[in-house]
Amino acid sequence: MRKIVIAGNWKMNMTPAQTKKFITELAPMVAGLDKCDIVLCVPFVDIATAIEAAAGTNIKIGAENVHFAESGAYTGEISAAMLSEIGTEYVIVGHSERRQYFGETDTTVNLRTKAALAAGLKVILCLGEVKEERLAGITDEVVAMQTKLDLAGISVEELKNVIIAYEPVWAIGTGLTATPEQADETCGVIRKTIASLYGDEAAEAITIQYGGSMNDQNAAELLSKVNVDGGLIGGASLKTDKFTAIVKAANA
Numbered sequence: 001m002r003k004i005v006i007a008g009n010w011k012m013n014m015t016p017a018q019t020k021k022f023i024t025e026l027a028p029m030v031a032g033l034d035k036c037d038i039v040l041c042v043p044f045v046d047i048a049t050a051i052e053a054a055a056g057t058n059i060k061i062g063a064e065n066v067h068f069a070e071s072g073a074y075t076g077e078i079s080a081a082m083l084s085e086i087g088t089e090y091v092i093v094g095h096s097e098r099r100q101y102f103g104e105t106d107t108t109v110n111l112r113t114k115a116a117l118a119a120g121l122k123v124i125l126c127l128g129e130v131k132e133e134r135l136a137g138i139t140d141e142v143v144a145m146q147t148k149l150d151l152a153g154i155s156v157e158e159l160k161n162v163i164i165a166y167e168p169v170w171a172i173g174t175g176l177t178a179t180p181e182q183a184d185e186t187c188g189v190i191r192k193t194i195a196s197l198y199g200d201e202a203a204e205a206i207t208i209q210y211g212g213s214m215n216d217q218n219a220a221e222l223l224s225k226v227n228v229d230g231g232l233i234g235g236a237s238l239k240t241d242k243f244t245a246i247v248k249a250a251n252a
């Protein structure tokens with residue numbers, strides 16, 4: 001039985017005060033919905049407030065990125081040790097917005113993933129094809145290559161703390177959602193790649209989320225697919241009612 005994980009990615013939204021209000025409102029709405037893990041990945045400055053507000057609830061807190069060095073001259077960056085010391089449980093690595101706007105490559109994504117795992121964080125590793133790649137019919141090759149590069153040098157034991165988020169870049173923030181069949185198929189390709197790297201047992205066990213305009217209307221159908229083990233949700237994670245509806249769909 002794979003763990004279903006519904007994770008919010010707040011991106012650059014919410015101040016600490018808004019964070020406290022949001023989680024205080026959300027907690028009773030999702031209380032007892034324990035068939036999935038519930039995670040909110042929030043901006044760095046909101047993490048401490050989020051952890052405090054989520055204490056004693058079933059909501060876990062994550063960061064949206066992490067640097068790969070232990071410490072040093074990296075102005076503006078945050079290390080894995082900094083995150084874990086304040087009680088951060090998860091971290092998103094390799095989000096397409098980081099790849100697109102901040103020069104992340106599979107090499108840096110791999111280094112960040114390793115650093116996060118070494119510090120005891122759970123990683124939500126994002127990958128997915130851009131529109132041109134899907135239109136060119138090379139989606140399978142692209143996600144297989146990203147999976148291999150991003151996980152290079154990571155052991156089967158470490159893989160237990162990795163969730164993969166399949167996020168077709170053309171579906172992020174655009175209102176365009178992959179069809180449930182497309183999501184299932186490509187999550188399946190990623191699972192097969194994991195099997196080739198780590199064996200069938202690891203492939204069966206790993207949580208693979210879909211992300212890209214998942215919302216309260218389409219979540220149930222996407223989550224009904226055998227290879228889709230949850231969601232990474234941007235826009236719809238900023239509204240307590242919409243996010244709760246997705247968590248409920250995962251608990252149905």
Ligand code: PGA
Binds near residue numbers: 174
């Ligand atoms: P979206 O974002 O749900 O707003 O499309 C998803 C993501 O970027 O993780």
